[in-house]
Amino acid sequence: MVNFNGQLHSKDSTFLNQDNRGLQYGDALFETLRVVNGKVFFWEEHYFRLMSSMRILRMEIPMEFTMEFLEAEIKKTVDANNLKDSGARVKLLITRQPSGFYIPTVNEIDFIIKVESLPDMFYVLSDKSCEVELFKDFYANPDMLSNLKTTNKILNVVAGVYAQENGYHNCLLLNNKKQVIETINGNLFLVKGTTIKTPPLHDGCLDGIVRKKLIELINGLEEFELIQESISPFELQKADELFSTNAISGIIPITKYRKKEFQVKVSKDLIGKLNARARLA
Incomplete structure (x- = not known):
């Protein structure tokens, strides 16, 4: 119905x-x-x-x-x-x-x-591989309209077709300043040591709900420092871990970008905390 x-x-x-x-x-x-x-x-x-x-x-x-x-x-x-x-x-x-x-x-x-x-009652971390690539055919504008969840998602759709045609599971989207802002279907987080970075809203990423909740959650943890800062494509292969977030899947680990394979350690730690936060919300 x-x-x-x-x-x-x-x-x-x-x-x-x-x-x-x-x-x-x-x-x-x-x-x-x-x-x-x-x-x-x-x-x-x-x-x-x-x-x-x-x-x-x-x-x-x-x-x-x-x-x-x-x-x-x-x-x-x-x-x-x-x-x-x-x-x-x-x-x-x-x-x-x-x-x-x-x-x-x-x-x-x-x-x-x-x-x-x-299929699942709560957020479950997928154990499937998720290889990504930069999508560079078209770019997002770093403005407030890009923060909104509108039905103007042709950039995401074309990036999805590109991923299918080239054997990738997802793509990383760029703004017109060539900064990485998100994946096709979620906000992006990058882990390097004890620092977790996510693009700021003024770079043009979606103002995601789980993004917001994870920022609050990570800011309350002593072992990590959360930074909202632009992400350059050159940083991706230096990262320990990459993951994306959305309201349906929670946290989606990215396992490979080009020749770099990533850990899933922080994602596993955060998924349980996110479920706990969801039950209390």
Whole structure:
């Protein structure tokens, strides 16, 4: 079942048309959420990021769009898909209502909630290899729009096609200053000794929820120093460890970049702490 503006529809039904602005112009935002046993991981952070993003894009936020209202709609959709007692991947999509061309004539929104099952109840570190390469065909802009989780993800899609065509599992994206900002599907962290580095938001990386949570978590650990600083491609092969993060997988270890193979030690240590933080959130 899919939730469109509070009404449940079967997954094979048609409730959007060719005038949808997300389709026409990429005029949409989304949040991807992990829900376990009816609990939305880091819901408060997701909610406030969504509200902030809607304001930046000058979308009109409905009066009923409280944290409680949207959480109830998410849980209603999870329940309708018989996933109340298991793990679920939830996508909450916000689109400006059909009107106008590049200039919309209204700023009211529609929302869509879709749900899929997840194999694991909590974050589990993958033991699969993950070889990455730099994607240098196109670059991200280091600005606030790049921080938002919009449906304008053609850079990520083309990078994904490049990875498939060349036998890589993922790609590292660059901004137009040739700084490494993220992977196709997550924020990037680099470990060197006792220092953990992640790109700052002004470099153009996504303002990720798990990124934020890991920064808070690492800042509370005595054994590591967290730095938000630009990452040069030349640093990658000198790193002890690389990993990416997102709301569904938690932490994704990167095992190889060119001739360099990486440890997974810090990732293993942090995944348990992240699960503990998620259960308490």
